[in-house]
Amino acid sequence: MRSVSLIGVFLIIVLGLHQCRQAEASGGFITARGYHFVLDGNPFFANGFNAYWLMNVASDPSQRAKVSEAFREASGNGLTVARTWAFSDGGSNALQYSPGSYNEQMFKGLDFVISEARRYGIRLILSFVNNYENFGGKHQYVQWGRNQGQNIGSDDGFFTNDVVKRYYKNHVKTVLTRYNTLTGVAYKDDPTIFAWELMNEPRCPSDMSGRTIQAWVTEMAAHVKSIDKNHLLEAGLEGFYGPSSPSEIQTNPGFEVGTDFISNNQIPGIDFATLHSYPDQWLQSSSDQSQLQFLSNWIDAHIRDARNVLRKPLLLTEFGKSWKDPGYSSTQRDALFTMVYSKIYQSARTGGATAGGLFWQLLTQGMDSWRDGYEIVLNEAPATMRIITNQCRRLRYLGKMYTRARNVARMKKAKAMREAADGGKLSGDGN
Numbered sequence: 001m002r003s004v005s006l007i008g009v010f011l012i013i014v015l016g017l018h019q020c021r022q023a024e025a026s027g028g029f030i031t032a033r034g035y036h037f038v039l040d041g042n043p044f045f046a047n048g049f050n051a052y053w054l055m056n057v058a059s060d061p062s063q064r065a066k067v068s069e070a071f072r073e074a075s076g077n078g079l080t081v082a083r084t085w086a087f088s089d090g091g092s093n094a095l096q097y098s099p100g101s102y103n104e105q106m107f108k109g110l111d112f113v114i115s116e117a118r119r120y121g122i123r124l125i126l127s128f129v130n131n132y133e134n135f136g137g138k139h140q141y142v143q144w145g146r147n148q149g150q151n152i153g154s155d156d157g158f159f160t161n162d163v164v165k166r167y168y169k170n171h172v173k174t175v176l177t178r179y180n181t182l183t184g185v186a187y188k189d190d191p192t193i194f195a196w197e198l199m200n201e202p203r204c205p206s207d208m209s210g211r212t213i214q215a216w217v218t219e220m221a222a223h224v225k226s227i228d229k230n231h232l233l234e235a236g237l238e239g240f241y242g243p244s245s246p247s248e249i250q251t252n253p254g255f256e257v258g259t260d261f262i263s264n265n266q267i268p269g270i271d272f273a274t275l276h277s278y279p280d281q282w283l284q285s286s287s288d289q290s291q292l293q294f295l296s297n298w299i300d301a302h303i304r305d306a307r308n309v310l311r312k313p314l315l316l317t318e319f320g321k322s323w324k325d326p327g328y329s330s331t332q333r334d335a336l337f338t339m340v341y342s343k344i345y346q347s348a349r350t351g352g353a354t355a356g357g358l359f360w361q362l363l364t365q366g367m368d369s370w371r372d373g374y375e376i377v378l379n380e381a382p383a384t385m386r387i388i389t390n391q392c393r394r395l396r397y398l399g400k401m402y403t404r405a406r407n408v409a410r411m412k413k414a415k416a417m418r419e420a421a422d423g424g425k426l427s428g429d430g431n
Contacts, residue, residue, distance in 0.1 A: 028191035028229050032122065032271045033290055035306060035313050035353035037232075040350055042403045045395040046123070046194070046315060046356030047388075048081030049074060050283055050364075053370050055085060055095070058116075059109030067113060071120035073378050077385065077393025081194055082117065083317055083358050086110060086126040086175050089136025090143075096136075099144050099167045101378075102174065108181055114192055123194035125317070125358075126187075127236060131201045138199075141167055156206040156258075176227045188228035195232035196224055197317075202278065204258035210242040213259050220429070221269030234315070235264055238276040239302055251301045253282035253340040255292060261302070265310050272355075273310055274395045275302050276318040277340070280325045287380040292339060299343045306353035314347075316340060316357035322373030322397050334383055341391040348398055350397055356395065359388070 002200040030039050033150040037044040058067045074082065081423055088095040088106060095106040117124050130137035138158035145152050152161050158168075173279035176188040176196075187193060198220050204212045217235050224233050241248040242260025249256070265273040277298055279291035286294070299316070306314035319340050340357055363375045380383045 025247075030191075030194050030232060032232055032313055035311050037272070037313050037355045043399055044355070045399055046358070047392045047395050048079050048080040048083065048122075048356065048358040049316060049362040049376070050083045050358055050360045052080070052085045052361065053367075054113045055106065055110045056088065056371035057109070058112040059103075059106045064112055064116075066364050067230075068120075068365060070115055070362055071116050071122050073364065074362060075120040075122060076271070077378060077389045078396060079127065079362075079388070080121065080392075081123045081356065081358060082362075083125040084196070085115065085130070085135060085200070087129050087135060087171070089129070090135075090140040094136060096174075100170050100174070104312075107178065111180045111182050114180055114187070114190060118183070118190075118192040122192075124192060125195045125197055125234075126175070126193060127197035127200045128175065129168060130339050131199055131203050141330040148254070154206055156204050156212065159202075159204055159212050165216075165219070167289075168220070172224060173227055176224070181210060188230060191230075193231055195234055195271070196228070197234055197236040198224070199236045201238050202259060206258070208242075208256055208258050209272070210258060210263060214263055217264055217270065218267050221267055225269045232271040233269055233397075234270060234272050234274050234317075235267075235270055236317075237261060237264055238275050238318075239274070239298070245305070248301060248305070251281070253298075255282075262305065262309060265312065270312075272315055273302070273306050273419040274315055274317045275299070277316065278318070278320070280321055288327070292335065295336065295339060296343070300341065303347050303352060303354050305345065307347075310353075312353065313355045314353045315355055316344065318360045319357060320360040320376075324373035330381065330383065334387055337384060337387050341387065345391065345394055345398075348395065357391075 028040065030037055030044055032038070037046065041098065054067055054070070057063045071082075091097060094103060095110070096102055100390070114124065129141070133139045139155050141158050141164050142152050142155050144167060145157070148163060150161055150163050152164070158164050178187045179185070180190065183190070200215060204215055206212070221233055235260055238257070239261050240252050240257050242256065242261050242263065244260050244263040261273070264270070277295055279286075279294050283291050283294055302314060307311060311429070319336070321329070321336045323333070337359065344354050344357050357416050359376060360374045361372070361376070361378050363370055365377055365379070376384060
């Protein structure tokens, strides 16, 4: 695209942002206007990482240096957003060891994570619960319900049982109203937090229509917003299409999980859409080239629908490639990162809805027990680090260009208003 066209795109976006004045006094909170994220009136692009382990590691004061080091390395390479867990359910070392009962030492670990993120200029996406049994998840909530005499047939009862839903709502309220012991700021009032996530990868295989998830997200989004009107909210979806868009179901990787990317993200209170992508897991029998082709189509479809149908920002909140894959090479991982980042950048550059991506997952040295095959230790992977850093640089430059265009548009408007006022005065003098 020629520079003239690019400037035109800048001005279209800037003028569109200028028309949405109600969120102008954001006070440092990231907001969503149309299909763009905005910070202090300017477009915000999110290049970041997942680090689900942050709270658990920070709960041990002797290990907190690892959290600080992760944020330091991330910030030093231009990364601006981290996604992590604000949950750990069941067991003596959990955050919530029984319904409504919390481990203060673990909560202080989360306090530290938020405090350090602020220190290093990292914004956080915090998730409230897991779909899977890791860290308790919906299975633990259902078991708590059964312990109280509830007749719940499967873990999907998490989405429908009133007692279980009450446990979840109480956890949400507890997190939102928590006062950070290090900063003195309530979580719901802290702009360090970019957004809340209702659930990590919600799935409801007992109802493939998507209606169970639709009802649950609707209810829980309203609950979050009734307590916290400062922060953005997303559902935690992977991006699988459902019955509301039958023509797109063929885009799925051969299976569905009881969610609906379109209808679930159209719910009031859900401020932006999310997308996960693991072609190496979803298409294990396919070649690496076939997996990349699927990834290209998968991202393109969601970029298109986020802009044209949802008209909300889209964030790729998980992607990666495991070194445990048969025939793996780092060049394959780098090709995947390059493709994802290119799709994000081209969408952002042309005024699209895609605003960033978060790779899975960032570790620092000395964390071998947390390795899962997808981990990135920046100084161990210089080629991948260059790809990540280059994307940060491109998005940062793009943000500066949008800001510059916004300021030019403001100056032109102010000049036109002055000239109109001066013309009115001259007309009045002539009378």
